[in-house]
Amino acid sequence: MDQKSALFPGSFDPLTNGHLDIIKRLANLYPEVYVAVARNTTKSGWFTFEEKVKLIEDNVQDLNVKVVPLEKGLVVELARKLNAVLVRGLRNHKDFEYEQDIASVNHLQAPEIETLLIFSSEKYRGFSSSLIKEIALNDGILDGMVPENVKKALENKVKSEH
Ligand code: ADP
Numbered sequence: 481m482d483q484k485s486a487l488f489p490g491s492f493d494p495l496t497n498g499h500l501d502i503i504k505r506l507a508n509l510y511p512e513v514y515v516a517v518a519r520n521t522t523k524s525g526w527f528t529f530e531e532k533v534k535l536i537e538d539n540v541q542d543l544n545v546k547v548v549p550l551e552k553g554l555v556v557e558l559a560r561k562l563n564a565v566l567v568r569g570l571r572n573h574k575d576f577e578y579e580q581d582i583a584s585v586n587h588l589q590a591p592e593i594e595t596l597l598i599f600s601s602e603k604y605r606g607f608s609s610s611l612i613k614e615i616a617l618n619d620g621i622l623d624g625m626v627p628e629n630v631k632k633a634l635e636n637k638v639k640s641e642h
Pocket of ligand 1 (some may be wrong): 489490491492493496497498499502567568569570571575599600601604605606607608609
């Protein structure tokens with residue numbers, strides 16, 4: 481079965497310029513790109529699903545990209561439904577090992593769904609949502625690391641909750 485669209489799942493807590501770079505590159509490769517905002521039970525989040533979805537949506541309005549909240553259910557099930565390849569970003573060897581495990585488990589769940597890995601662009605390699613939250617929490621400089629709406633949202637979170 482041809483997988484004609486790409487599904488890029490993640491926690492996106494919040495979206496960074498590293499994520500956005502991958503999304504834009506995928507939008508050039510596939511006629512349809514889905515970004516699934518999934519729950520990661522191993523990470524505690526700052527943003528709600530609704531907030532995370534909106535922060536991404538505002539940055540992909542002009543692209544062939546749809547944002548899908550995935551509160552329940554496996555990512556592979558969504559990939560099946562959408563007839564999509566699963567795409568994950570790769571920054572370093574730690575990502576590689578993590579992604580290798582996820583990909584093999586996903587393959588057991590749904591052998592017909594392929595996982596593709598895409599290298600991070602050099603300038604975004606060091607970016608992660610956790611690092612960005614750490615910077616926000618300590619009033620560091622967020623310019624160039626996250627889109628403008630995410631920067632504002634982070635600053636508001638820090639002001640109101642932390
Ligand atoms: P998860 O909790 O599912 O790992 P993340 O939001 O941390 O969700 O990451 C989603 C995907 O984006 C993962 O495949 C991750 O490797 C990738 N990613 C995260 N940051 C970057 C970056 N700076 N450059 C490229 N890919 C990235």
